[in-house]
Amino acid sequence: MKRFLLATGLLGLAVSTAVAAGEPVDAPTWRIGGYGTLGAGYHRSDGVTYRRDLEQAGGIESRKIGFRADTRLGVQLVGTFSPRWSATVQGLSRLNNEGSWEPSLAWGFVRYSPREGMDIRVGRLGVDIYPDGDSRHVGYANTGARSPVELFGMVTQDRFDGIDVALHQPMGDGLASFKLYGGRSRGDFFLYNQSITPADSQTVGATLEWAGEALTLRAAWVDIYGKGDYSLQTVQRALLSVPLPEAQLRASQIKTAHHLTFAAISAQYENGPFSLQTIFGWERFSQFPSYEGWGANVVAAYRMGAWKPYVSYGRVSFDSGGRSLTLPGSLAALQSAYQTVVDRLNMHQRSVGIGVRYDFAPDYALKLQADHVKASDSALLIDATGMPARDVSLTLYSVVLDFVF
Amino acid sequence: MLVFNRYALAFWLALSCACAWAAGGLAVIVNPGSGVDSLSREEVSHLFLGRVKFLPSGVAAVVIDTGPMRESFYRALVDRGIAEINAYWARLRFSGRTTPPQVMENAAQVIDRVARERGAIGYVDSALVDRRVKAVFELEY
Numbered sequence: 001m002k003r004f005l006l007a008t009g010l011l012g013l014a015v016s017t018a019v020a021a022g023e024p025v026d027a028p029t030w031r032i033g034g035y036g037t038l039g040a041g042y043h044r045s046d047g048v049t050y051r052r053d054l055e056q057a058g059g060i061e062s063r064k065i066g067f068r069a070d071t072r073l074g075v076q077l078v079g080t081f082s083p084r085w086s087a088t089v090q091g092l093s094r095l096n097n098e099g100s101w102e103p104s105l106a107w108g109f110v111r112y113s114p115r116e117g118m119d120i121r122v123g124r125l126g127v128d129i130y131p132d133g134d135s136r137h138v139g140y141a142n143t144g145a146r147s148p149v150e151l152f153g154m155v156t157q158d159r160f161d162g163i164d165v166a167l168h169q170p171m172g173d174g175l176a177s178f179k180l181y182g183g184r185s186r187g188d189f190f191l192y193n194q195s196i197t198p199a200d201s202q203t204v205g206a207t208l209e210w211a212g213e214a215l216t217l218r219a220a221w222v223d224i225y226g227k228g229d230y231s232l233q234t235v236q237r238a239l240l241s242v243p244l245p246e247a248q249l250r251a252s253q254i255k256t257a258h259h260l261t262f263a264a265i266s267a268q269y270e271n272g273p274f275s276l277q278t279i280f281g282w283e284r285f286s287q288f289p290s291y292e293g294w295g296a297n298v299v300a301a302y303r304m305g306a307w308k309p310y311v312s313y314g315r316v317s318f319d320s321g322g323r324s325l326t327l328p329g330s331l332a333a334l335q336s337a338y339q340t341v342v343d344r345l346n347m348h349q350r351s352v353g354i355g356v357r358y359d360f361a362p363d364y365a366l367k368l369q370a371d372h373v374k375a376s377d378s379a380l381l382i383d384a385t386g387m388p389a390r391d392v393s394l395t396l397y398s399v400v401l402d403f404v405f
Numbered sequence: 406m407l408v409f410n411r412y413a414l415a416f417w418l419a420l421s422c423a424c425a426w427a428a429g430g431l432a433v434i435v436n437p438g439s440g441v442d443s444l445s446r447e448e449v450s451h452l453f454l455g456r457v458k459f460l461p462s463g464v465a466a467v468v469i470d471t472g473p474m475r476e477s478f479y480r481a482l483v484d485r486g487i488a489e490i491n492a493y494w495a496r497l498r499f500s501g502r503t504t505p506p507q508v509m510e511n512a513a514q515v516i517d518r519v520a521r522e523r524g525a526i527g528y529v530d531s532a533l534v535d536r537r538v539k540a541v542f543e544l545e546y
Contacts, residue, residue, distance in 0.1 A: 031504065033498065033499075035495060035499055074499060076498075076499060078504060080504070083458070083465030083524070084465070086504075088501045090499065090501070107500075107501045109501060111501075113458060115459075116457065116458065116459035116463060117457070121501070125501075126500060126501075132496055132500075134500040134501075134502075135495070135496045135497075135499055135500040137499075138495050138496065138499045138500075140491075140492060140495045141492050141493075141495040141496035141499070142492075143492075168456070168457065170447075170451075173447045174447070175451055175456045175457065211456060213447070213450060213483065270485070270489075271484070272484045272485075273486075303486060303488070303489065305486075306488065308488075359488035359491075362487075362491065363491060365488075365492075404491075404495045404498075404499075
């Protein structure tokens with residue numbers, strides 16, 4: 001109901017503000033459309049569930065044809081009230097952190113373009129870290145079956161309720177853009193068999209991009225500041241009860257606020273039938289014991305008529321900053337719990353993929369893809385109890401039908 | 406010898422015409438009142454790929470695709486097939502960035518629309534351009 005009210009309010013705001021500004025609003029145009037993916041996957045790594053991001057409460061289970069990871073449906077309504085004013089509402093249904101398919105508000109904003117080269121949007125918006133990250137659910141827009149999980153799968157707080165301002169300026173034979181955005185974070189996690197909705201988080205980010213005829217270069221940064229994170233309080237209390245200076249020190253280092261920071265540089269090259277996308281990202285999570293790492297991805301493709309074969313490589317490495325602690329043998333249970341906390345988000349995963357996209361009809365694409373995934377630690381891959389999988393090697397076969405309407 | 410030269414001349418003329426016909430020309434057209442006299446390839450590319458929303462004169466652009474010529478136009482402009490262009494627009498459309506050009510069924514409809522609307526910009530076969538619209542860029546395909 002809140003989402004409906006938000007969407008209705010935004011549409012009303014757009015119309016009333018356009019009227020106040022003297023814009024012609026007598027003939028607004030409405031356009032409804034959508035996108036979807038019917039995706040099936042199969043692997044034979046016993047006891048492992050493959051997820052495409054940290055938000056999904058499930059995915060593709062071993063030795064079963066699974067539809068839960070990639071399948072999704074989005075519906076969008078766009079109202080254009082004048083050349084300067086428009087409003088967009090988009091609902092999306094996919095497997096979420098609760099394990100349900102309940103639709104959520106993916107986008108819901110009013111846009112105002114006060115002059116050429118400037119756009120202001122207010123409402124439910126998406127963060128903009130990696131190329132096409134704000135369209136990661138639109139399978140038809142992507143070359144492969146899914147956006148590279150080692151990078152895109154780590155960013156699930158990828159929506160916010162706030163404002164973004166974008167400026168565009170011709171530069172050389174291309175167009176330079178700068179976007180600044182911020183607001184209240186939206187997005188969830190499913191980690192350690194628990195659904196987590198960060199209570200009070202703020203997102204601030206910026207993106208700089210230059211787009212030319214064949215080459216697009218981009219640099220992006222975003223920081224998500226979370227307050228009220230009490231997930232480690234039990235361990236903190238237990239450590240405080242241990243009369244050892246080192247345990248007291250570790251307890252004092254556990255905070256209820258944290259920063260989750262991403263930075264990335266990327267390049268996209270499209271020349272005739274050939275396309276290449278490369279991304280390098282750095283990320284840091286300041287919550288105890290603090291994690292830092294990097295991710296990278298390369299996708300190369302070559303169009304041959306309706307067929308587009310491609311290869312991809314992705315890798316993520318995300319490590320805790322140490323914070324060793326040795327407790328007496330009588331506290332073995334606490335020692336084990338502490339070590340689990342320290343290692344809880346370690347990630348070392350890489351994947352190599354090969355596939356082909358077949359555009360067999362306008363607005364439809366069929367993709368066949370095989371990915372070989374190796375992970376010594378991964379929060380993306382989970383075991384039967386929902387815990388991170390360790391030392392996994394699997395080959396995932398995917399058949400995906402993408403469409404837009 | 407004279408007869409041979411005439412045949413040779415006729416042959417080369419015919420060949421030239423055939424090549425010109427095969428290559429074809431696409432004209433990007435605007436309304437005469439748009440304030441635009443010519444556009445560069447980059448400006449046309451930015452407009453038709455949704456990167457800019459206003460004509461260089463400051464008039465809000467209404468970008469129009471001619472359905473039957475869409476493939477030829479984007480191939481000639483940015484060397485991309487229609488599947489790539491459709492995927493590109495899906496990306497922009499469903500991330501709330503902008504809306505794709507309106508697609509009209511034939512050149513006559515495009516010319517009518519451009520002639521009526523100050524900010525409209527489209528493309529048609531060069532041979533079809535008439536006085537109601539102004540050609541501001543030409544592409545061979």
